[in-house]
Amino acid sequence: MTGPPRRAAHPTPTRAGWADGPATPPMGWNSYDAFNWSVTEADVRANADYLRDNLRRYGWEYVVVDWAWYYPGRHDDSPNQDADLQPRLRMDRHGRLLPDTTRFPSATGDHGFRPLADYVHAQGLKFGVHLMRGVPRQAVADLVPILGTDCRADQISDGTTADWLNLTWGLDMSHPAAQAYLDSVVDLLATWGVDYVKVDDIAAPTYRQAEVEGYRRAIRRAGRPMVLSLSPGPTPLASGPHVRDTAHLWRVVNDLWDNWPSLDALFDRLRDWTPYRAAGAWPDPDMIPIGRLSKHGPAGPPRYSNLSHDEQRTLMTLWVINRAPLMWGGNLVENRPAELALMTNADVLAVTRSSTGNRQLHGGTRQVWTADASDSDDTYVALFNRESGTADVTVDLADLGIGAATATDLWSGHDLGPVEGTFTRTIPAHGAGLYRLTPSPGPSAGAAPAVRAPRPSTGAVGTI
Structure with a gap:
C-alpha cells in the first residue's frame, strides 16, 4: 500500500509587476483610526516605541503617518482650505508639501520627516507617510515651478479633487511635467527615508490608472524600495489585473470601522478578490479598528473598539487566512492585554506570513x-x-x-x-x-506517497 496522498499544490502566483515589493503582507501601525489627521510627533514616537518593545519580534514593523501631516495645528475639524486657500500649508518652492512644525517640531527648516524617520529606523522599524494624489491647490495658485522643468504647477492640474479633502488637484498625466512633479515628490520622500507610501483618492471612487502608474514609476526612479498602498476603496474589481501588477496593496472597501455589519460584508469582498492576490500584491481590507480609537475623530467619540471579543478574533482570523495586510489602527500605547494577545500569537501570524493558495x-x-x-x-x-x-x-x-x-x-x-x-x-x-x-501517516508510511488527487469542486472561488 502507498502512504497518504500528497497535497495538491495551490501556489500563490507571482505578479507581472515589480520584483522589489514586500515578500509578505505589510504589518504595522497607521495613525488614522486613533488620531485622525491630528497625530503629533510625540504620538508617532510613542507608538514606535511600543512596536519596538512588544511587536517587532512578531513581524510588526511599519509606522505610518496618515493624512494631512502638512496641515497646521491640531483639532477635530476637517482639514480643508477655504476659498482663499487658508490656512496655508507648509510647502517648498517646488510645490512639495512639508510637515507641519507645530505637530512635528523636528521638521523645522528643511529637515522634513528625516529626523522622525531616523528615529523610527533606529528602533528597527520602517517609516511611512500618506499622500493625497496630485499637486497642492496652493501650488497651482502660486504658479510654482516644477523641479527640473520649465513648467509650472498650473500646467499639470486636471481640476479634480477629493470629495472629502480639497487640498490637492489631480494630475493631467498626459503632460510630461506631471510625471516630473511626481518624481520630485517621491525623490524628496526618499531623502527623508520613507519606506511606505499610502496614496489617497486614487483607487476609488474613480480608479485613476494613469496616476497609479505615475506613482509606481516615480518610486522605481527614486531608487529606494517603498511599499505603494492605494486608498480608499472599494477598488473596482475590473481593475484587478492592473492594480495587482502596479501596486503592492489596495483597498477593497471604504473606511472600515468597529461594527459587525461592516466586518461581515468583507467575507464576500475578500472572496471576490482572491484571483488577484499574488506574491507582493495584497488586497487590503483596511486598518484594523481594534484598541483605543477616535481620540480626535474621525468616527465617533473616543472609545475602545465596539467589536466584541469574538468579533475581534473573527477579524484577525479573516485577515490572516486571506494574507491581508495587518495595519493596526488603535493607539498602541493604550492596548490592554487582550489587544496585545491578538497581535502576538506567533502561530496565527504564521498564516499571513507563510501560506499559499x-x-x-x-x-x-x-x-x-x-x-x-x-x-x-x-x-x-x-x-x-x-x-x-x-x-x-x-x-x-x-x-x-x-x-x-x-x-x-x-x-x-x-x-x-x-x-x-x-x-x-x-x-x-x-x-x-x-x-x-x-x-496522518498511512499504514505504510515508508512507501512512496501518491500524488494527491485534485480537490473536489465545492462551489468556492477558484484557487489562486
Missing part, C-alpha cells in the same frame, strides 16, 4: 476558508460563524484533500487530537476558529 472553501453563514502551509504538507482551516447564535461549523476532510489528520487550535495552542472524515467545531456567534491540520 488562500481561498474560501464554503460560503454562506457558516464559512470555511483554507490555505496551504508553506513549510509542510499541513493545511490551515478557518471556520466562521456569521450567525447570531452559537453553531457547529463542519468541513469534510476530503474537500481539503486529506484522509485523516491531527488538529491544532492555533488561537489556544491546544492539541485537538486525531480527526477523520469530518472536522467540526462549535463556534460562538460572530466568532471564528483557526486550525492547523497535519495529515
